[in-house]
Amino acid sequence: MVASVILMMTVTQSTALFTNSMQATGKAKLRDGVNAAVNADLEQVRHEVSKWSLSANNDGQLAYSPSASACAGGTLAQALLTDRSSQLPVISTVNLSGVPMRQGNVVINRAITIPSDNKNLIAISYSSTADSAISLKLNTTLNTPAQGWCP
Numbered sequence: 134m135v136a137s138v139i140l141m142m143t144v145t146q147s148t149a150l151f152t153n154s155m156q157a158t159g160k161a162k163l164r165d166g167v168n169a170a171v172n173a174d175l176e177q178v179r180h181e182v183s184k185w186s187l188s189a190n191n192d193g194q195l196a197y198s199p200s201a202s203a204c205a206g207g208t209l210a211q212a213l214l215t216d217r218s219s220q221l222p223v224i225s226t227v228n229l230s231g232v233p234m235r236q237g238n239v240v241i242n243r244a245i246t247i248p249s250d251n252k253n254l255i256a257i258s259y260s261s262t263a264d265s266a267i268s269l270k271l272n273t274t275l276n277t278p279a280q281g282w283c284p
Contacts, residue, residue, distance in 0.1 A: 159235055160266070160267065162233060162235075163232065163233065163234070163235070163237075163239065163266060163267060164267050166229070166231070166232035166233060167229065167232055167239055167241060167261075167267060167269060168269075169232075170227055170228065170229050170231065170232055170241070171227055171241060171259050171269070171271060174227045174228070174243060174259075175257065175259075175273065178221060178243075178245075178257060178275070179275065181217050181220045181221050182213065182221075182255065182275050182277055182278075183278055185213045185216060185217060185277060185279060186198055186199045186200075186213075186216075186277070186279040186282075187279075196282065197278060197279040197281070197282040198279075198282065199212065199277070199279040199280070199282060199283060200212060201284070204280075204283035204284060206252075207251075207252050207253055208252045208253070209252070209253040209277045209279060209280055209283075210247045210252055210253055210254055210255045210277065211247060211252060213255065213277055213279075214245065214247070214255065221245060222245075223244065223245050223246075224242070224243070224244055224245075225242070225243050226240060226241065226242055226243070227241040227242070227243055227259065229241065234266075237265070237266025238264070238265065238266060239261060239265040239266050239267055240261065240262040240264075240265055241259055241260070241261055241262075241265075241269060242259070242260055242261075242262065243257065243258070243259050244257070244258045244260075245257050245258075246258070248274070253276065253277065253280050254274050254275065254276055255274070255275050255277075256272065256273075256274050257272070257273050257274070257275065258270075258271070258272050259271040259272075
């Protein structure tokens with residue numbers, strides 16, 4: 134009888150440990166999937182920023198030709214966001230369609246702003262909503278390659 138009680142306690146504890154391990158593994162997979170989706174979205178933003186104002190010369194060399202007024206005014210970021218408004222909306226939601234959502238729902242929002250101290254940069258923020266299964270907050274700043282071609 135004592136052996137049965139000890140066996141039941143051991144099995145119960147093992148089952149609880151196994152359940153917790155499976156939940157932690159599922160949450161880790163969810164976090165990995167969300168991080169991969171955010172990184173893919175950030176790479177798409179970088180791609181749009183890098184090809185803004187890009188032009189090919191007749192000899193096949195690539196060059197940037199930002200507007201003279203944006204260069205002189207130091208407002209390359211605003212010009213970029215205006216030119217690429219359909220590709221780079223200021224507020225958007227990250228596509229998480231490829232992420233398995235077994236551990237709950239996750240919504241990640243992306244916001245693009247222009248820092249007040251340098252209007253040639255764009256600041257990108259990713260954050261999860263309050264009811265998301267995981268919490269995420271990521272901030273980065275990008276410089277336009279076209280800035281190097283300003284006179």
